[in-house]
Structure formats: C-alpha cells, structure tokens
Amino acid sequence: MNVTELYERGFAAYESNDFEQALADFTRAIELAPDFAEPYVGRGFVHRLDGRCEQAVADFTAAIRLNPQHADAFEGRAGVYYLVGKFDESVADYTAAIRHGADYAPAYHGRAGAHSALGQLDQAAEDYHRAISRDPSNWMSHYFLADVLTRLKQFREALVHYQEAITLEPDGLDAEVFAFYAWLLATCPERPLRDAVKAVEMAKVACELTDWLEDQPMGILAAAYAANGDFAEAITWQEKACELAADERKLIQEDRLSLYRSKQMITNEGEP
Numbered sequence: 402m403n404v405t406e407l408y409e410r411g412f413a414a415y416e417s418n419d420f421e422q423a424l425a426d427f428t429r430a431i432e433l434a435p436d437f438a439e440p441y442v443g444r445g446f447v448h449r450l451d452g453r454c455e456q457a458v459a460d461f462t463a464a465i466r467l468n469p470q471h472a473d474a475f476e477g478r479a480g481v482y483y484l485v486g487k488f489d490e491s492v493a494d495y496t497a498a499i500r501h502g503a504d505y506a507p508a509y510h511g512r513a514g515a516h517s518a519l520g521q522l523d524q525a526a527e528d529y530h531r532a533i534s535r536d537p538s539n540w541m542s543h544y545f546l547a548d549v550l551t552r553l554k555q556f557r558e559a560l561v562h563y564q565e566a567i568t569l570e571p572d573g574l575d576a577e578v579f580a581f582y583a584w585l586l587a588t589c590p591e592r593p594l595r596d597a598v599k600a601v602e603m604a605k606v607a608c609e610l611t612d613w614l615e616d617q618p619m620g621i622l623a624a625a626y627a628a629n630g631d632f633a634e635a636i637t638w639q640e641k642a643c644e645l646a647a648d649e650r651k652l653i654q655e656d657r658l659s660l661y662r663s664k665q666m667i668t669n670e671g672e673p
Contacts, residue, residue, distance in 0.1 A: 438467040472503040491515035506536035540569040576610035584673040600625035616646035
C-alpha cells in the first residue's frame with residue numbers, strides 16, 4: 402500500500418473505533434513519508450484517546466512543524482494541553498486552530514473550558530456563546546455556560562441555559578446538571594428568580610440518578626425544601642446528607658443542618 406492508502410485506511414479505522422489498526426497504519430505512513438503531516442495528526446488523536454499525552458503532543462507538534470497552519474493539529478494539541486493542566490497553552494492552541502480554519506463549535510467550547518480553568522470567566526462565557534451560536538443543540542455548552550454565568554452572578558441567564566441543557570438532553574444527563582440547577586433555583590441571591598418547587602423536583606431527579614447514596618444531591622434537596630419553608634423536610638434530608646458525607650463535606654453539611662434547625666434557608670454561597 403502507498404502512503405495515501407495507508408493514511409486513508411488508518412483514518413477509516415479511527416472512524417470505526419479500531420484504534421489499534423489506526424495506530425499501525427498511521428505509524429507505517431509516517432515511516433514511509435515523514436514529511437507528510439496528516440498521519441501525525443491522526444496518530445496524535447489516537448494517542449490522545451488512549452491517554453498517551455506526551456506522545457500525542459509530539460505528534461501534533463510534528464504536524465504543526467510540517468504545516469504551521471494545520472487547524473486540526475492545533476486543536477488536537479490544545480485538547481491535550483487542557484488534559485494535562487496547561488491551560489494557557491491550550492488557549493493559545495485553540496486560538497491558532499480557530500485562526501487557521503477551525504471556526505466551529507468544538508474549538509470554541511474547548512477554548513471556553515481552558516479560559517474557565519484559568520478563571521477568565523468573561524472570555525469563557527463569550528466562547529460558550531460562540532459555540533452555542535454554531536451548534537445550539539449541544540447541551541454541554543449550555544450547561545458549562547450556565548456554570549460560568551452563575552460564577553459571574555448573571556443568574557437569570559444561567560437559569561435559562563440550565564433549563565436548555567435539560568430540555569436538549571432530558572434522559573442522558575449526569576446528576577450534576579440537575580443538582581446544580583436545583584441549587585441555583587433554591588438559593589439564588591435574587592429572590593424573584595428562585596423557584597423552590599421546581600428546585601425540589603430537580604433535586605429529586607439528581608438524587609434518583611445517584612441512587613440516593615450521595616450527600617451533595619441530598620443536601621441540595623434539603624436546601625430546596627428549606628427555600629420552600631418546609632424546614633421539617635429540610636432537616637430530615639439534611640440529616641441523611643450528614644450521614645453520607647465525610648471529612649470536609651461532613652462539616653459543611655452539619656453547618657447547614659444547624660441553619661435549618663434555626664429555620665434559616667441558604668442564599669447562594671458558592672458550590673453546593
């Protein structure tokens with residue numbers, strides 16, 4: 402097989418999740434044509450999927466050296482840099498990818514995540530908005546935008562994007578999405594935005610998704626009942642949250658139990 406045929410077979414194998422074959426074909430193509438950028442990019446993505454971050458960076462870097470405008474190589478390396486906690490490098494590579502043609506939702510979503518990790522919340526929000534404008538159906542962009550907006554204290558818009566994430570993917574979401582939505586509904590500092598009844602509903606979904614075995618969603622359910630003025634139920638569920646919690650989490654849950662026993666609700670104090 403010639404280099405083009407090897408690359409195409411490797412790409413087809415990658416697309417069909419046959420990563421062992423893809424790795425073999427990309428490697429052989431590189432051996433035959435070390436100045437051909439595409440197999441390095443393909444092999445870089447295989448390495449990234451298998452958690453071989455150092456090898457992935459090396460391959461993406463080799464591709465960029467051969468083609469300094471290779472958008473996929475920059476995007477691939479940006480994703481690896483994010484995984485290993487090199488967020489500044491990740492932002493730079495996503496920016497290069499976008500500049501060289503990756504003007505689509507995943508690149509903006511990825512850069513938003515790196516901005517968020519750096520605490521650059523305004524930039525993160527802008528990029529999640531860009532991602533959503535290009536792919537409005539991606540629930541993850543809506544969810545992560547909601548989280549960033551909450552941290553920016555833009556609560557009304559945050560609630561809209563939490564609800565949109567759930568509307569788009571009602572049956573396949575992690576408990577965390579329902580839990581964080583419920584937390585904001587129950588504890589939002591802007592009183593008109595609170596909806597304690599809906600908070601109870603969302604918190605129960607989170608509890609069900611965790612088999613009623615995790616302290617966080619159970620504590621959020623307690624906060625929702627407290628927001629509804631039902632402190633007896635709040636105390637009941639908060640006591641269960643205390644039983645499930647450990648270490649620092651236990652101290653947090655016990656402090657909240659004291660509040661409910663004093664008939665005080667929680668007004669958003671950060672992470673639930």
